[in-house]
Amino acid sequence: MSEQRPGSRGPRRGGGRPTGPRRREAADAARTAAADTLEAVATSDAYANLALPKLLRERGLTGRDAAFATELVYGTLRLRGRYDAILARCTNGRPLDQLDPPVLDLLRMGAHQILGMRVPSHAAVSQTVNLVRARVGTGASGFANAVLRAVGRQDLDTWLAQLREEIPDDGAYLAAVESHPAWVVRALRSSLRAADRPGAELAELLEADNTPPAVTLVARPGLVSTEELAEQVTQTLGERGTPGSWAPTALRLAGGDPASLPAVRDALAGVQDEGSQLVALALAAAETLPGPDGEQESRWLDLCAGPGGKSALLGAIAAEREVHLLANEVAPHRARLVRQSTAALRESVDVRTGDGREVGEAEPGVYDRVLVDAPCTGLGALRRRPESRWRRQPSDLPGLTSLQRELLGSALEAVRPGGVVAYVTCSPHLAETSAVVEDVLRGREDVTRLDAREALTVATGTEVPDLGEGPDVQLWPHLHGTDAMFLALLRKNA
Incomplete structure (x- = not known):
């Protein structure tokens, strides 16, 4: 990823804001970085949130140029389906699946600049055509020029109205x-x-999935307070952090690089979505019953701990207790x-590599609280990982x-008997x-399904609205401003 590709002019050097040709050069470098990221996502199963920052650092792109590249990548990935529907009407009958994948990705990127950015x-x-010429060839560049000129003959509202007229089925229209x-x-x-949510909320949910989320920090209890963290944000980033909507540990950033905070x-x-914080806090707040010998809680388990955000939050609470x-x-x-995330908690957190499916048999009845943050489709985190929607298939579910x-x-x-398990997915499926x-739970009589809403109220000190009738909790991006986290709390009967 670090090697310079054809058409890239490398990092901008020297001080000051470039103007004229130098401004265009910086924009070209940003477009090239965006194209390289999209290629990595398409061909190497890379995640944009990991691949793009690395490229930006390597090529010295900062400030407006980094922001431009970031919007190009994330906007293109989020709105790929919309742009495909429009591009399909501009290729003179040529199906999109017959285009070379690099050409199609660049056409999507060009469409986003025309219809979704102030470019x-x-x-x-012209800049997209230059990229196609440099990366694919002259013949493809002529085709790209014709297609993008056709895209630009209508504004976005006109295109959306045309799609509404040509796609009568509501589900298919929303999908596009x-x-x-x-x-x-x-x-x-x-x-x-x-x-029991109104059907009209489907459009709101889909729109929320396409809205870039604010960066949310977690202040790990006993290690740093939200007030101390907010002061660091002001001093280091020159920004004002704002408290999260629900979690007492959450602080939202208006901008800046969180990695620069001490x-x-x-x-x-750490950086952690507020919904992810809430499910961990709810497990810590759930009521356990005394064990057979009446001993105090002593051992908690995060069964599927990677990449470690919930482990670090639970570990901080565990250390306090x-x-x-x-x-x-x-x-x-x-x-x-996980070890990196819990580096400040070495005395209270141990990290182990092992198959979570074997822990129950190997260590029966050992733990007071267990978190199962299970691998899932990730359909609840499409705001942050937009490429996931295009990678996952229904065949993944079984x-x-x-x-x-x-x-x-x-x-x-x-x-153990009296202990609590939290079953969590970042998916509402x-x-x-x-x-x-x-x-x-079918056929088991040794487990009680707790009302997770009550635990969430204890954890937050307030009643989180729009949680339905329970007993489980389903959070929503369009209602709660979080990822669509699911939480069920199960207590082993004493």
């Missing part, structure tokens, strides 16, 4: 203009219906991330839900949420 149409067309695969739209509609560098704080947390992670590289059931079953064996819990 003059002539500049968007709100840029979600049709199967995801159907799944989200079913999840909203199961939560508390983040020292693992006293003089409890030990074991963070278990099956993948060694993710276990390393393997994931089988794993989820095994992990939850293992957790219920590992927890019913097959991954309530269906898994119901399947695992």
